[in-house]
Amino acid sequence: MVLRFCQWLYDSGIGTQIRESIWVFPIIETTHVLGMALLVGTIAMLDLRLLGLLFKQEAVSEVASRILPLTWAGFAVMFTSGFLLFWAEAAKSYYNPAFRLKLVLLLLVGLNPLVFHFTIYRSVATWNYQVVTPLRARMAGVFSLALWTGIICAGRAIAYFQK
Amino acid sequence: MSIDNSMYNNVLSIKIMRTKAAFHRLVFATFLAAIPLIAHHSFSAEFDGTKPIQLAGVVTRIEWANPHVYFYVDVKTPSGKIENWGCETAGPGGLLRKGWKRDSLKVGDQVTVNGYRAKDGSKLADARYITLPDGHRVFGGTPGDGGPGDTEAKKPGD
Amino acid sequence: MVLHLFKWLGETPVGFFMQQSTYAFAIVEMFHLLSLTILGGAILLIDLRLLGFGFKSQTAGQLAKELRRWLQGSLVIAAISGILLLAEEPIKCYYSPAFRLKMLLLILAVLFYFGVQDRIFARNGKLALERTAGIISLALWFGVALSGRAIGLL
Numbered sequence: 011m012v013l014r015f016c017q018w019l020y021d022s023g024i025g026t027q028i029r030e031s032i033w034v035f036p037i038i039e040t041t042h043v044l045g046m047a048l049l050v051g052t053i054a055m056l057d058l059r060l061l062g063l064l065f066k067q068e069a070v071s072e073v074a075s076r077i078l079p080l081t082w083a084g085f086a087v088m089f090t091s092g093f094l095l096f097w098a099e100a101a102k103s104y105y106n107p108a109f110r111l112k113l114v115l116l117l118l119v120g121l122n123p124l125v126f127h128f129t130i131y132r133s134v135a136t137w138n139y140q141v142v143t144p145l146r147a148r149m150a151g152v153f154s155l156a157l158w159t160g161i162i163c164a165g166r167a168i169a170y171f172q173k
Numbered sequence: 174m175s176i177d178n179s180m181y182n183n184v185l186s187i188k189i190m191r192t193k194a195a196f197h198r199l200v201f202a203t204f205l206a207a208i209p210l211i212a213h214h215s216f217s218a219e220f221d222g223t224k225p226i227q228l229a230g231v232v233t234r235i236e237w238a239n240p241h242v243y244f245y246v247d248v249k250t251p252s253g254k255i256e257n258w259g260c261e262t263a264g265p266g267g268l269l270r271k272g273w274k275r276d277s278l279k280v281g282d283q284v285t286v287n288g289y290r291a292k293d294g295s296k297l298a299d300a301r302y303i304t305l306p307d308g309h310r311v312f313g314g315t316p317g318d319g320g321p322g323d324t325e326a327k328k329p330g331d
Numbered sequence: 332m333v334l335h336l337f338k339w340l341g342e343t344p345v346g347f348f349m350q351q352s353t354y355a356f357a358i359v360e361m362f363h364l365l366s367l368t369i370l371g372g373a374i375l376l377i378d379l380r381l382l383g384f385g386f387k388s389q390t391a392g393q394l395a396k397e398l399r400r401w402l403q404g405s406l407v408i409a410a411i412s413g414i415l416l417l418a419e420e421p422i423k424c425y426y427s428p429a430f431r432l433k434m435l436l437l438i439l440a441v442l443f444y445f446g447v448q449d450r451i452f453a454r455n456g457k458l459a460l461e462r463t464a465g466i467i468s469l470a471l472w473f474g475v476a477l478s479g480r481a482i483g484l485l
Contacts (some may be wrong), residue, residue, distance in 0.1 A: 035239035039240075050441055051368045055376060076385050080376075081381070167357070267484065
């Protein structure tokens with residue numbers, strides 16, 4: 011059962027040490043908060059291009075190729091720090107509605123680019139330089155921005171529900 | 174041609190921004206709707222600055238953890254009943270910087286806590302001042318939480 | 332005196348509202364975080380370009396011009412939300428070493444962005460100058476973020 015796994019993580023040496031640490035937890039948490047700019051701040055710029063609000067003179071694929079390496083670096087930072095934070099708090103996070111919502115939204119924000127890539131992006135050569143991109147591309151951008159907004163808010167709210 | 178384009182873009186930009194804003198509001202609203210009346214964290218969200226409380230009793234449990242250290246105290250009410258109260262303080266790092274070591278408080282110790290009650294009426298208090306068994310008085314609030322004790326925070330050694 | 336200004340802020344209707352409201356601090360803080368995310372993204376793109384990474388098809392100056400509205404817009408929202416957050420606990424912030432450091436670094440970062448970087452953008456191609464500017468800017472803003480986070484910890 012998931013709860014047992016969370017309890018096991020929580021009770022483990024690593025989980026306990028992080029949770030009871032003086033500096034380690036604050037450092038991991040700070041990294042997680044600061045990493046938001048690298049992960050979300052950059053992908054937001056790509057989303058804004060899809061919405062025709064930024065980098066209008068650049069091809070979508072060009073903007074993507076410049077931004078995505080940064081975004082992936084951000085993802086590495088956020089996933090690692092996030093997983094460590096979860097490890098330390100697992101048993102408590104299991105019951106946390108804000109945490110659960112955040113995970114669901116993270117899943118969706120991960121599916122969004124997959125769908126985008128295998129559908130509308132396949133024809134990108136035809137609309138690469140358009141300021142007003144096809145509706146589906148714009149929708150992908152809107153979903154991304156909305157989901158990341160929700161993720162950040164849910165993430166902040168975790169503290170409000172932690173028992 | 175370019176004028177048409179930019180006018181169209183402006184109208185579309187506004188439409189898209191409005192749609193985006195609506196979307197964000199929707200996400201926000203859905204999320205807010207899930208918050209029960211208790212909103213934790215940030216002093217004013219959870220605790221009532223107009224409801225000070227003093228708890229004196231025996232420590233039954235200590236959770237020495239980030240982001241907050243909690244300890245629980247058995248308090249005898251005037252009617253003789255024993256109530257168990259939870260006290261929230263800063264995290265391990267914050268407490269250590271105030272001179273509160275991990276073993277400063279142990280289960281079974283006598284402790285006096287001055288704090289403020291939780292807004293939801295539950296047996297939870299934000300512990301502002303804790304008098305430890307050795308007589309040492311510690312400020313237990315989390316820095317920047319907006320709770321009372323601000324004016325005291327400026328004193329050196331606090 | 333600054334202390335009087337902070338005290339005054341805490342006693343305004345807005346201050347009282349922030350102090351007493353159950354949800355206001357949380358909601359305002361989320362706006363603060365969201366605007367900081369956009370601000371951080373814009374700064375990262377510009378400063379990394381100054382260091383030679385990223386949009387090779389544009390100069391750092393062109394990039395800065397492109398991102399200007401978003402950078403300044405998010406900065407304004409961050410500032411307004413920041414003042415509201417401050418109004419909830421002004422005296423505590425006044426005496427907080429983390430808050431003081433953040434304000435100092437913030438002033439320096441903003442001055443650097445508006446004062447120095449603009450000049451550097453104007454002289455495209457001076458590599459050493461661009462690299463130095465990028466490092467200084469990143470360091471300042473990183474410091475702002477770090478000390479901002481530390482307000483709740485120290």
